[in-house]
Amino acid sequence: MFPFIFEWAWDIAHLVFMGALWYALSIIGAGLTYCIIKSLYDTATQEGGDSAHH
Amino acid sequence: MTTPAIPEGVKRCSTRKFAIWLAVVGAVLLWGVYAMFLVWYKGLNQTGMNDAYGFALWIWADLAVIALGGGAFFSGFLTYIIGKKELKNIINYAVIIGFICYSSALLILALDIGQPLRGWFIFWHANVHSMLTEVAFCLSVYFGVLTIEFIPVVLENPKLDRVPFLHHLSHNLHEVMAVFAATGVFLSFFHQGSLGGVAGVLYGRPFSFREGLLIWPWTFFLFTWSAAAVGPCFTVMVTWLTEKVTGKKLVKQEVFQLLGKISGWMLLTYMIAKIADTWYWAVVTAPSKGFALMDFYTNNPVYGIWILIAELVVCGLVPAFILISRKGRENNTLLLTAMILAVIGICINRWVMVLQVMAAPLLPFQEWYMYMPTWQEVATTILPVAYGIILISLAHRYLPVFPQEKELNPGN
Numbered sequence: 001m002f003p004f005i006f007e008w009a010w011d012i013a014h015l016v017f018m019g020a021l022w023y024a025l026s027i028i029g030a031g032l033t034y035c036i037i038k039s040l041y042d043t044a045t046q047e048g049g050d051s052a053h054h
Numbered sequence: 055m056t057t058p059a060i061p062e063g064v065k066r067c068s069t070r071k072f073a074i075w076l077a078v079v080g081a082v083l084l085w086g087v088y089a090m091f092l093v094w095y096k097g098l099n100q101t102g103m104n105d106a107y108g109f110a111l112w113i114w115a116d117l118a119v120i121a122l123g124g125g126a127f128f129s130g131f132l133t134y135i136i137g138k139k140e141l142k143n144i145i146n147y148a149v150i151i152g153f154i155c156y157s158s159a160l161l162i163l164a165l166d167i168g169q170p171l172r173g174w175f176i177f178w179h180a181n182v183h184s185m186l187t188e189v190a191f192c193l194s195v196y197f198g199v200l201t202i203e204f205i206p207v208v209l210e211n212p213k214l215d216r217v218p219f220l221h222h223l224s225h226n227l228h229e230v231m232a233v234f235a236a237t238g239v240f241l242s243f244f245h246q247g248s249l250g251g252v253a254g255v256l257y258g259r260p261f262s263f264r265e266g267l268l269i270w271p272w273t274f275f276l277f278t279w280s281a282a283a284v285g286p287c288f289t290v291m292v293t294w295l296t297e298k299v300t301g302k303k304l305v306k307q308e309v310f311q312l313l314g315k316i317s318g319w320m321l322l323t324y325m326i327a328k329i330a331d332t333w334y335w336a337v338v339t340a341p342s343k344g345f346a347l348m349d350f351y352t353n354n355p356v357y358g359i360w361i362l363i364a365e366l367v368v369c370g371l372v373p374a375f376i377l378i379s380r381k382g383r384e385n386n387t388l389l390l391t392a393m394i395l396a397v398i399g400i401c402i403n404r405w406v407m408v409l410q411v412m413a414a415p416l417l418p419f420q421e422w423y424m425y426m427p428t429w430q431e432v433a434t435t436i437l438p439v440a441y442g443i444i445l446i447s448l449a450h451r452y453l454p455v456f457p458q459e460k461e462l463n464p465g466n
Binding site for chain 2: 001005018025028031034035036042046
């Protein structure tokens with residue numbers, strides 16, 4: 001899972017497999033981080049306080 | 055009754071009635087929890103599994119709920135990526151059903167691995183050449199995506215929605231939901247496929263082995279396609295059941311019909327591919343391993359040719375033709391019958407690809423090897439059903455899951 005784990009090898013299988021995993025995790029992490037920071041900002045400024053989302 | 059925690063404009067049963075309902079389902083849940091405790095405390099000797107059956111009832115349940123939970127990723131794909139706005143009226147419920155299916159799958163896996171405390175090994179010491187490792191990764195990450203998709207629905211509870219930060223968080227999650235939905239589609243494509251791939255790459259088991267494209271056997275693509283085809287049918291089926299239990303119309307018929315039409319065409323194309331795959335396997339692949347087709351359907355007490363006909367014709371072609379016809383979709387009974395048949399068909403397919411694979415002889419001179427699950431396996435397989443009913447009951451009571459409910463039940 002990480003390059004510092006003893007069985008890690010810098011081969012194509014590890015790069016493709018783990019690359020795809022970390023790519024997906026990065027997108028999810030970035031999306032969540034954006035939502036949390038934007039929500040904190042919106043709460044502080046009360047921007048869009050009456051926004052309807054459904 | 056209405057309370058501040060119940061969404062505005064809808065009525066729910068009394069707290070007493072709701073508590074009795076939860077207690078009844080909770081009793082079944084506790085039975086499953088007791089069996090789960092036995093399996094974890096005493097070990098896998100509580101199951102009917104043995105050296106011949108490393109995969110058994112639990113893995114069938116896993117594959118079935120993951121396929122049926124495919125309604126979440128495919129409905130999300132149609133709603134957020136393709137832009138089918140009508141499906142916004144059912145997407146919340148599709149997400150909740152998907153969440154239940156995937157959390158159930160993970161729970162069952164936690165039982166099946168025997169030593170759940172070592173479950174993290176598959177992530178930490180990943181075997182990158184294993185389809186099951188890929189399944190474990192995508193399954194876990196996709197469950198995370200489903201949780202993220204579920205959060206805004208929970209945050210719309212009237213009490214939570216009054217908290218400004220949670221209100222904004224719910225709004226902002228909705229705004230970027232397409233990104234999560236797209237990630238979910240990517241993850242689902244691979245784990246649904248790899249579950250099929252596991253059976254297809256078993257070159258020592260002539261019943262399941264398939265040729266394919268590069269490293270992916272045809273079963274990889276068939277599993278993904280079938281999950282996308284039948285997942286929405288399961289979503290509609292559960293929605294219809296919820297309507298019957300609550301005595302309310304929750305989603306407009308046009309939404310059911312749209313999902314039925316999409317599922318019908320998906321199912322028909324899947325069946326064409328599946329029949330072609332079965333034909334090639336029967337006349338080329340299996341004979342090359344020394345087997346004739348009927349070797350896999352005779353000389354045993356359960357697996358006759360009926361199972362192939364049931365999967366491909368009765369629960370495959372028949373529902374597909376009903377769903378692609380306008381008259382079939384407009385007749386509510388036919389629509390639901392077709393969807394139930396499709397759901398049964400996919401469960402038969404997963405059963406065959408797990409349990410018949412294990413039962414069938416490996417060499418032409420070998421005998422069939424049958425398996426009977428123990429009550430502990432049955433109880434722990436029913437456990438997720440009880441858990442699902444409880445979660446659905448709570449979600450329906452306290453969350454605004456169905457945007458059309460108020461409009462469809464004006465008098466309540």
